[in-house]
Amino acid sequence: MTExxxxxxxxxxxxxxNAILAAARERFAAxxxxxxxxxxxxxxxxxxxxxxxxxxxxxxxxxAAAVSxxxxxxxxxxxxxxxxxxxxxxxxxxxWEDNDVLTAxxxxxxxxxxxxxxxxxxxRDQVLPxxxxxxxxxxxxxxxxxxxxxxxxxxxxxxxxxRLPAAVALHPREVVAWLGPAVQRYLxxxxx
Amino acid sequence: MTExxxxxxxxxxxxxxNAILAAARERFAAxxxxxxxxxxxxxxxxxxxxxxxxxxxxxxxxxAAAVSxxxxxxxxxxxxxxxxxxxxxxxxxxxWEDNDVLTAxxxxxxxxxxxxxxxxxxxRDQVLPxxxxxxxxxxxxxxxxxxxxxxxxxxxxxxxxxRLPAAVALHPREVVAWLGPAVQRYLxxxxx
DNA sequence: AGTGTAGGCCAACACGTGTTGACCCTTGCG
DNA sequence: CGCAAGGGTCAACACGTGTTGGCCTACACT
Numbered sequence: 001m002t003e004x005x006x007x008x009x010x011x012x013x014x015x016x017x018n019a020i021l022a023a024a025r026e027r028f029a030a031x032x033x034x035x036x037x038x039x040x041x042x043x044x045x046x047x048x049x050x051x052x053x054x055x056x057x058x059x060x061x062x063x064a065a066a067v068s069x070x071x072x073x074x075x076x077x078x079x080x081x082x083x084x085x086x087x088x089x090x091x092x093x094x095x096w097e098d099n100d101v102l103t104a105x106x107x108x109x110x111x112x113x114x115x116x117x118x119x120x121x122x123x124r125d126q127v128l129p130x131x132x133x134x135x136x137x138x139x140x141x142x143x144x145x146x147x148x149x150x151x152x153x154x155x156x157x158x159x160x161x162x163r164l165p166a167a168v169a170l171h172p173r174e175v176v177a178w179l180g181p182a183v184q185r186y187l188x189x190x191x192x
Numbered sequence: 193m194t195e196x197x198x199x200x201x202x203x204x205x206x207x208x209x210n211a212i213l214a215a216a217r218e219r220f221a222a223x224x225x226x227x228x229x230x231x232x233x234x235x236x237x238x239x240x241x242x243x244x245x246x247x248x249x250x251x252x253x254x255x256a257a258a259v260s261x262x263x264x265x266x267x268x269x270x271x272x273x274x275x276x277x278x279x280x281x282x283x284x285x286x287x288w289e290d291n292d293v294l295t296a297x298x299x300x301x302x303x304x305x306x307x308x309x310x311x312x313x314x315x316r317d318q319v320l321p322x323x324x325x326x327x328x329x330x331x332x333x334x335x336x337x338x339x340x341x342x343x344x345x346x347x348x349x350x351x352x353x354x355r356l357p358a359a360v361a362l363h364p365r366e367v368v369a370w371l372g373p374a375v376q377r378y379l380x381x382x383x384x
Numbered sequence: 385a386g387t388g389t390a391g392g393c394c395a396a397c398a399c400g401t402g403t404t405g406a407c408c409c410t411t412g413c414g
Numbered sequence: 415c416g417c418a419a420g421g422g423t424c425a426a427c428a429c430g431t432g433t434t435g436g437c438c439t440a441c442a443c444t
Contacts (some may be wrong), residue, residue, distance in 0.1 A: 011409080011420090011421095012410095012420080012421070013420080013421060013422090016421080016422090025340070030301070031303070032226075032303035032329065034223075034224075034226035034227060034303070035226060035303065036404090037400080037401065037402085038401080038402065039400085039401080039402090040351055042203075046228040047422080047423095048422065048423050048424080049402085049403085050403080050405090050423075050424085051421080051422065051423090052424085053402080053403060053404080054421090054422090058402075059402065059403095061361075074310060075376075083194050083279075087396075106302070107302055107303060109353075109354050110224070110299055110302035110303065110349070110353050110354070111223070111224035111226070111227065111302065114349060116353070116354045116355060119354050119356070120354070120355075120356055120357070123356055123358075127362075138316060142357075142358040142361070143358060143361075143362065143366070145358060146350065146356055146358035146361075146362065147370055147371075149346075149350050149356060149359065150343070150346040150347050150350050150351075150359060150371075151342070151343055151346055151374070152346070153303070153346050153347015153349055153350055154341075154342040154344070154345050154347065155342045157302070157342075157345055157346060157349050158338065158341050158342050158345055158378040159342075161302050161308070162301055162302070162308045162311050162312070162345075163308060164311070164312055164315055164338055164341060165313075165334075166315075166337060166338035166341075167314070167338040167341065168334065168336075169334070169338075169344060170338065174335070177383075177384040178339055178378065178384060179339075179342075181377075181384070181386075182374045182377070182378075186370065186374075186375070191369075192369040192370060192373070201392075203390085203391095204390075204391070205390075205392090208391080208392090227404050229430080229431070229432085230431080230432065230433090231430085231431080239393095240392065240394075241432085241433085242392085242394085242433080242434075242435090243391080243393085245391065245432080245433060245434080246391085246392090250432075250433075251432065251433095268411080289444090292443080379404060385443100386443105386444090387441095387442100387443090387444090388441105388443090388444105389440105389441090389442090389443105390436090390439105390440095390441085391426105391439085391440080391441090391443100392436105392437100392438085392439075392440100393436105393437085393438080393439100394435105394436090394437080394438095395434105395435095395437105396433105396435090396436105397432105397433085397434075397435100398431100398432095398433090398434105398435085398439105399431080399432090399433105400429105400430090400431080400432105400444090401425105401428100401429080401430080401431085402427105402428095402429090402430105403427085403428090403429105404425105404426095404427075404428105405424105405427100406419105406422090406423105406424090406425090406426100407422105407423085407424080407425100408421105408422080408423075408424095409420105409421085409422075409423095409439085410419105410420090410421075411418105411419090411420085411421090412418100412419090412420100413416105413417095413418095414415100414416085414417090414418100
């Protein structure tokens, strides 16, 4: 029970709110924005659809509340520079494996303009800074970060969204062993 | 009753059919499956929505007819083995730049189960064989093809769907220079 | 010419959606 | 106890969707 951190008193309805958010995350991740209906989410949360509106205003508000992403990216300056790539891949893999939100965001980002913008924001606010810490030439930071995103989001897409069998079958160890060096190269290798 | 199916006479309605398909491709690419409405497609084609049903049965049939993908992958055995990666990247880049269908398919694949299955089919029927021609160990073919897909689809996702500014800004030459070696490594480098 | 058939439009149906407002029930406090 | 306030439900609205069937029109063939 958290009471003094930001919201003064725990409301009696918090469990319902959380149930709604959990159900919303699941359905957005599974179905995307349009096909995840408020009625279905409410049903999952064992609640009336109108409660969703009461608490979150409208569908967009629900999505905004349900999908807030903190990649918790590690501080890459803390380890040897040539380990950054594998470390990033490892972190992403674990993050995606047990986090509906990321799949939801990717699915929605692929169809919904607002979703795409949100992903751009995450890239700008979370990926770029971390890249900046590792990459020598500041001018190359956006390019290199974009290349990294290319590879990591491609992994997420094929493995968690499209579910290409061959991509799903990869053992996490294999993924790190293969993608780690590739990402490392995007981060620190001299421009070709 | 009518003519044979192999090379029938050009029907009077072919221009309409093509207009519908073109409009469908555009809208599916721009909006994804659910938000691309038959009414909107019909309007673009300057036609009544019911014509779409007459010619393609239902929305799913329209999608199936509109999105038929031939990647026209080059024969990688025709060039030096170490050029396969850059050649693949170059080909994909050109393919995506002027082909709505691919973006449409990716968008739909991200939300729609049927779309995802279609992408799996393309991977199986078109990407796997080409990889097989280049990759020495047959047992590794699925893995390596999946890795390639990871990188190439990641590029398409960030550049054409999410439109991350830094990914859009990359000059095609840069893309090839950076991704070419990465793809090459996935194809032919010894397993790590 | 006449006529059958394919091309095309219109209006409507059934349904599912997001959203709303009126109405209960429980809780906590005076 | 009484009673306000918030948590929760019900039924309905307005709208957009995929889809259907009836009707009109213009061409092609005999």
